[in-house]
Amino acid sequence: MKNIPELLSPAGSLDKLKIAILYGADAVYCGGQKFGLRTASDNFTEAELREGVLFAHERNSKVYVVLNGFLHDEDLEELPSFLRLLEEIKVDAVIVSDLGVIETVKNNCNVPVHLSTQASCLNTESARFWKSKGVERVVLGREVTLKEAKKIKEEADIEVEVFVHGSMCMAYSGNCTISNYTQGRDSNRGGCAHSCRFEYSIDYKGGAQTKSTFMSSKDLEGVALLPEFVHSGVDSIKVEGRMKGPHYAGTITKIYADALKELSLEGEISKESLAYYDSELMKVTHRDYSSASLGAPAGADSIYNEREHDEKEYEVSGVVADLVEGEFILLEVRHAFYVGDELELLPFKGKSQPFRASSVLNFIGEVREKTKPGELVKIPWISGAEKLNLVRRRLAL
Template sequence: MNKPEILAPAGNIEKLKVAVLYGADAVYLGGQKYGLRARSDNFSDHELKKAVEFAHQHGAAVYVTLNAMLHDHDMSGLEDYCKFLESISVDAVIVSDAGVARRVRESSALKLHLSTQASCLNSYSATVWKELGMQRIIVGRELSIEEAGIIAYRTGLEIEMFVHGSMCMAYSGLCTISNYTAGRDSNRGGCIQSCRFPYTVHYENEGNKLVNNNFISSKDLCGVEYIPHFFKHGIHSLKIEGRMRSSQYVATTVSVYRKLVDSYARGNWSEELITNAKNELLSFSHRDYCSGSLDKPAGADTVYQQETSPAVATHNYTAIVVEKSSNFLALRLFRPLAGDTPLEFMLQGGETIRFTPKRLLDASHNEIEQAGQESILLIERCELLKAVTPFTVVRTARSISAKKAA
């Protein structure tokens, strides 16, 4: 039985390390040019080299995005960049344009993955892309698992599908709303997610009724229940969306899907496992979940109504462990922390340790009652925290009142 790959987003070097350490088989990321996430941190050439070294040391692959819709003047430097990516042993590049694919093949021996931006939805299209050198197709989100499996069977190509995260309301690569609402090209790294905004809808045939509505905003995708189907239909890679999401999001989603895939491969599959996974995926901010088109075409029930169901989370992303010594753990805080706050350390093996520090120390080892956002906090190690290592994500449970206010 071939286990699907867990493919995680890496918006920066910290998130890459979190993804790999929490169990991702591979990560996808972007450099400073040619990709679609202009607002994420992205990687300099030096950071790319370090990222590949770290991932490979831990048995994970690295895929680099070259999937923006490029004009002729954007092609400058592409061949040299591909040679650089090959020199640092990048495992594959993700492209959406036939011209870019050809330039990659002419300048390097890099493996080619077809981006979902190309909206490949059938085996005939996939065969053409295979002839152009593709070894993997990231199929459009509009396909069911069964349809994607047919493409895999007929073409012999690796098939990658999204399993979790934000969904686009349009066919991938065919949305231009941000171009009109903000003057930013959706398909050249400038998408501002205009589909998430509420719009006033004017119904002329209903007495000129005006309705404020998020009618083109999709719920988030959650494929927890469909792990057996991915196995059955030979899907090679399960992709988690979210290069601009937090390290808590990366750690949680990777841990959840790692456990699900491994459990099913061992023959251990139960309703309790599914329920626990779903509960864990409520811990970070998210829209209502749906199955997208994984089993049937997405319908009106997948539209996210923000006004009646605001994004909520059971936990706050509080800190990340940046260093450990024999006596202390050093945490970088993302929100203020009082001394009596119970902390939850999300271990990289999947377990969560709940611990309330007896005292807080600042970076100079002075005892403090409260630590501020973006500060370095020291807490004393004990036997319970023995397994905590750098890049462990730390969260705190949200109060009931905070959840309601959200």
């Protein structure tokens, strides 16, 4: 099948960038220490950006850097030197939502500009407007259907990127200032406090009363709609989630990369594969899935009527930090597990491999009955393991 879109994954840190690329991302997006919308994320220092771009380009992947805050004049003063760095290290594009930032980019470097979803580009005329300002790609608002995305791409003659997976703003992106006024944190410069996820008591004027998380959106999930993404001709499909962990970055990227590959080779995604991808998606912490507005405008069933909780089916036990082929894997433990626990290795290619951690030793050979987050342990060799593979564990629910 032709026109397979680029798979664009989140990279909240250098580790996550590498994991996403190794698990199949065609491109990743990440932020520097300023100018983006994820201030609390690790983000990248200059050295990490250099290393990340090099790592990506060596593997034919691209790196886009987000500069999508609604920047104030004083923020813009520091931007030109950062832009020159991005050009020097050959970043593939910057993702921008503010016209002042676009102007600053255009005046200081030749890095292509993608319009962030934060600018809520929703229609053809809007895409034409942004194109006239020098934008090469628009990341459409998450309210746009795939049918509309197709029309926008064709009629505005511009590259189009559409979200395929991840958390959703309930508001039109860029049109929420709850944090600004209630927490003193500018949500459009990276300080979003996620007030939309709170539970609210609602008193209706007519007398009805309810209590719910009425402003909380279910997560977007579009694996079953991938053939329609391809049909729409969109250039890139994007996974949300720079704040999320390596398990998310690796697993979600792998699912979509495998599904796109199947679509490319077979022209369709089989029912069996779809069931497998769905089961894999369920292993990642999420808020219930919805196709949101991909097919038709999101309805009442897109509201996540639960308070945030930490219940999850799987957690990442560790990341392969080093290995000696045929002998052992050195695992950097992220969540504790016991000797004998059933674990799964998630290889870069192919299905997950279940195994039992029959022995666990630390670096100096001491037996560990229970591991602790932050320690490095040796577990027996698993065929096919590679550095930065994820190892996960099913939790008892």
